[in-house]
Amino acid sequence: MSLEALKEQAAIKAVSYIQSGMRVGLGTGSTAKYAILELARKLRDGELTNIVAVATSIDSERLARENGITVLDLDPTPLDIAIDGADEISPTLDLIKGLGAALLREKIVEIQAKEFIVIADHTKLVSHLGQKAPVPVEVVQFGIQSTLQRLSKFGEPKLREKNGELLITDNGNFIADLWFNHPNPTALERDLKGTLGVVDTGFFLGMAARAIVAHEDRVEEFSRA
Numbered sequence: 472m473s474l475e476a477l478k479e480q481a482a483i484k485a486v487s488y489i490q491s492g493m494r495v496g497l498g499t500g501s502t503a504k505y506a507i508l509e510l511a512r513k514l515r516d517g518e519l520t521n522i523v524a525v526a527t528s529i530d531s532e533r534l535a536r537e538n539g540i541t542v543l544d545l546d547p548t549p550l551d552i553a554i555d556g557a558d559e560i561s562p563t564l565d566l567i568k569g570l571g572a573a574l575l576r577e578k579i580v581e582i583q584a585k586e587f588i589v590i591a592d593h594t595k596l597v598s599h600l601g602q603k604a605p606v607p608v609e610v611v612q613f614g615i616q617s618t619l620q621r622l623s624k625f626g627e628p629k630l631r632e633k634n635g636e637l638l639i640t641d642n643g644n645f646i647a648d649l650w651f652n653h654p655n656p657t658a659l660e661r662d663l664k665g666t667l668g669v670v671d672t673g674f675f676l677g678m679a680a681r682a683i684v685a686h687e688d689r690v691e692e693f694s695r696a
């Protein structure tokens with residue numbers, strides 16, 4: 472089965488947790504896209520009604536609206552559920568996110584959900600964070616070289632590019648992808664957040680309540696202990 476089919480399977484399973492009347496956080500990326508499309512299908516087919524959503528990126532907001540989902544701005548009311556992909560999922564459901572550059576809005580939305588479900592194909596499972604991916608760090612544009620120098624204390628930061636230009640996030644910032652070799656993501660997250668010029672990081676620690684991971688032969692669910 473293709474990776475795309477696995478992503479779709481995980482997304483469809485996650486959307487089965489959405490009930491009519493819920494407020495839903497919509498993720499960003501190629502896996503989250505399938506959750507948005509499945510939610511839209513259920514609304515169209517009358518399997519769900521009275522859903523409002525909040526999106527974690529301009530792209531996801533556009534996709535949701537184009538498919539008939541009502542998208543509101545985030546306000547302080549809790550969301551019932553948020554569904555999003557990840558770049559790495561550890562055995563304790565800690566995550567690296569943000570290779571799609573939406574980490575800041577994702578964190579702001581997903582922290583406000585009563586239940587955050589992470590969805591992925593099996594290639595995203597790792598034994599420890601940083602095994603396969605750098606942690607994306609959202610940094611302000613001003614004084615970028617100074618911020619990179621401060622970040623180099625923690626690993627090797629590299630500014631992300633897209634189409635030959637520096638990538639600019641929906642919030643007008645840069646992304647520095649930081650390859651790190653640090654045994655304790657909680658300590659690293661604290662140090663990174665305390666670094667001048669850093670807005671936030673792609674560490675999502677203790678946030679996901681459930682992971683739905685599609686393998687070739689089964690869809691596996693894990694809950695945070």
Ligand SMILES: O=C(CO)[C@H](O)[C@H](O)COP(=O)(O)O
Binds near residue numbers: 503557558567570
């Ligand atoms: O964090 C993200 C975007 O900022 C994505 O959820 C993450 O990069 C996974 O993307 P994909 O489902 O395309 O592999």
